[in-house]
Amino acid sequence: MSLKCGQLLAIIFSGGVLGAITLSLSSVTIPEIELVPDRLTGYPTWHGVYQGFDRQKNDSMITFASAFMLVVGMIGLKLVLNPPTKTSFITRFYTVSDDPDDNNKESISGVPTTGFNRSLVIYTFATFVTAIAALLFDIGKLWSVIAVSHNTLELTTLLLIGSGGRIKNVSYFVWMFIYIISVGGICVFNDFPIDALFFKIQGLSMDYALVIEFVRVYITTKKHLQDAGNETLPLNSEEIHDNNTRKLLPTTFNHPRHIIFLILASSAHAIGNLLSTIYASSAKTTLIFEICYAIAFPLYILFVYVDTQTTSIIPQKRIYLPYTPTWKVIVISINSLALALLTVRLSFDATTK
Structure with missing residues (x-):
């Protein structure tokens, strides 16, 4: 009863x-902004003139980040199209359950991270397309119907973590369809600033939720590997010997430290989005956000590389996913939305100063 009270x-x-x-948002007066037309269609964008804006710098940074994402995306695609077959290279998700009588076969045998890694690669390509759309159309209503693919892959990643690393039924596709139609419809049928605010808030919510979930995954995995202690015997000398002829990265990695790449990648993206939202009229923070794309997505693919191409000092590479009952989903969702709204609230304060 006390636990239920705590949840409530x-x-x-x-x-x-x-x-x-x-x-606090209801008391804010939204400042009047003279929207800049995009260069291709002349449609109004979702922003005014940036302070200190240099189009050449902006285009160069988007092109640089896009090229980075395309290259690492191709590397990631090669990795996931040829997943490892040796047991020592395969990482498996194990969902931590609070139910001692849980006989779920997947929680016992584990789920390979293949699907999760593929979603990260698709996420990278979706973001690449989104960046190219920003280069062509600028950030606005037309761009949003393409950029929703980026958010859809973020939502997919969250759902994979919550469902044990695997999409278990067709309801996923139904919910994704509803999400895409809802976001696209709201952005298309509403005028500025409602369309821009809605898209920004739901995007920030996803970014914050990803950081929260990746941190939870790392903490849970670290804890359960430590608790396992003597149950996970070290590899023998032949298994742990590194015969790597590639000097870039070793073939043996200190598992589960590669999960930190996910935390760093999601944090870089979230920080860039946060800064560009709070200081929305600054050209510098826009460039910083674009730089963050060139940082975040190579880190995501680096995770895929380490996950598929390296062994561990323990017999089996495991990632433990935290148990997330409905009440925790609600709390995480509310907190992510609250952080997104707070970010937007701070942006109004920065704009009026």
Whole structure:
């Protein structure tokens, strides 16, 4: 009973914080912005003139980040199209359950990370297309119907973590269809600033949720590997010997440190989005956000590389996914939305100064 009370209190507290931030937004006067037309169609974008804006610098940075994403995406594609077959190279997801009587076969045998790695590669390509669209159309209504693919892959990643690393039924495709139609419809049928604010808030929510979930995955995996202790015997000298002829990276990696790449990648993207939102009129923060793309997605593919091409000092590479009951999903969702709204709230304060 006390646990249920604690769950209820967590939901109520998170809801209270969200309500307070929402109320603070209701008192904000949205400043008048003279929207800049995009260069290809002349349609209004979602921003005014940036302070210190240099189109050549902006185009160069987007091109640089896009080229990076394309190259690492091709590398990632090669990796996931040829997944490892040796047991020592295969990483498996294990969902941590609070139910001692859980006889789920997947929680016992594990789920290979193949599908998760593929989603990261598709995520990279979707973001590459989104960046090219920004280069052509600029950030606006027309761009949003393409950029929703980027957010869809973020949502897919969150769902994979929550479902044990595997899409288990066709309801996933139904929900993705509903999400895409909903976001696209709201952005298309609403005028500025509602369309821009909605897209920004839902995008920030995804970014923050990814950071939270990757941190939870790392902590859970680290804890369970430490608790296993003597149950995970070290590899013998022949298995641990590194015969790597490639000098770039070793074939033996200190598992599960490669999960840190996911945390760093999602954090870089979230920080870039946060800065470009709070200081929305600054050309410098826009460039920083674009640089973050060139940092985040190579890190995602680096995770895929280490996950598929290296062994571990323990017999089997495992990633433990945290148990996430409905009440935790609600709390994480509310907190992610609250952080997104707070970011937007801070952007109004920065704009009026």
